[in-house]
Amino acid sequence: MRPGGRAAQAAEPAVRLRSAALAFGARTLWSGLDLDIRPGEFFAVLGPNGSGKTSFLKALLGVVPLSEGTAEVAGRAPGRAGEEIGYIPQQKSFAPDTPLRARDLVALGVDGHRWGVRLHRRAVDARVEDLLARVGASDYAKVPVGQLSGGEQQRLRVAQAIAGHPKVLLCDEPLLSLDLGHQQAVSGLIDRQRREEGSAVVFVTHEINPILDYVDRVLYLADGRFRVGTPEEVMTTSVLSELYGSPVEVSQVHGRIVVVGLPDATTHAHRGAHHHEEDTP
Numbered sequence: 001m002r003p004g005g006r007a008a009q010a011a012e013p014a015v016r017l018r019s020a021a022l023a024f025g026a027r028t029l030w031s032g033l034d035l036d037i038r039p040g041e042f043f044a045v046l047g048p049n050g051s052g053k054t055s056f057l058k059a060l061l062g063v064v065p066l067s068e069g070t071a072e073v074a075g076r077a078p079g080r081a082g083e084e085i086g087y088i089p090q091q092k093s094f095a096p097d098t099p100l101r102a103r104d105l106v107a108l109g110v111d112g113h114r115w116g117v118r119l120h121r122r123a124v125d126a127r128v129e130d131l132l133a134r135v136g137a138s139d140y141a142k143v144p145v146g147q148l149s150g151g152e153q154q155r156l157r158v159a160q161a162i163a164g165h166p167k168v169l170l171c172d173e174p175l176l177s178l179d180l181g182h183q184q185a186v187s188g189l190i191d192r193q194r195r196e197e198g199s200a201v202v203f204v205t206h207e208i209n210p211i212l213d214y215v216d217r218v219l220y221l222a223d224g225r226f227r228v229g230t231p232e233e234v235m236t237t238s239v240l241s242e243l244y245g246s247p248v249e250v251s252q253v254h255g256r257i258v259v260v261g262l263p264d265a266t267t268h269a270h271r272g273a274h275h276h277e278e279d280t281p
Ligand SMILES: Nc1ncnc2c1ncn2[C@@H]1O[C@H](COP(=O)(O)OP(=O)(O)OP(=O)(O)O)[C@@H](O)[C@H]1O
Pocket: 024, 029, 047, 048, 049, 050, 051, 052, 053, 054, 055, 056
């Protein structure tokens, strides 16, 4: 727990956007966005390819400037909140010959200078061991990262991202190309981080089903429009049909959300052209 604890964190939103807009040239991805994300909230960003999900994260990181409005992350301007942010980038596998062992990768997240002085070597080692254990990666601590499976690598990225006790954990499609078991393990780790340390989680994903048990609210982006609310409020036939500007049907099947009838151009690239399921069982 950070100094000040949950009570102090609760006083200010982890992320605050006011009249925020993001446009590239003539194309506006979203505009008029007012949003407070609470400490400890699990906030999902959903939408079809090209709707602006990754750009939303980049705006919070300060990599892409808002075209209108203001943003604050952990009470600071985007780009000034570095130490308060944990970031899990979109997954790319490490090359087989990457000269880093699993524990080295995690240590990269610990070795910062957030306390003003560099941590004593032994303290760094202890923290790295602790993080490896936390994500279930102790057994392969000394294995070169390029030899690990996608799921194993992703656990390490989570460990690296949470190493600095971030107030805001930004996750860009962290479950992509993981099997169901690893999807559950990785999303469970991220959920634990927000429960135990109060990190606000901003989780970009195409598929809500693997995180449905955890999500408090979603921002659904489509075709320059958006909607914010609980999954029950947003993932409905009427809301998604309005967002897409064409009839879309949302149904619940065995506790999972299935969306049928998305326009061709917005269908997930590696799924069938006419039938989009948020996730396959
Ligand atoms: N720096 C940039 N300059 C111009 N256009 C950009 C820039 N970054 C992103 N775009 C465009 O903005 C749109 C949204 O991109 P973004 O990557 O945010 O979408 P996304 O919802 O994350 O998509 P995907 O699901 O495919 O990852 C795309 O059409 C993209 O080409």
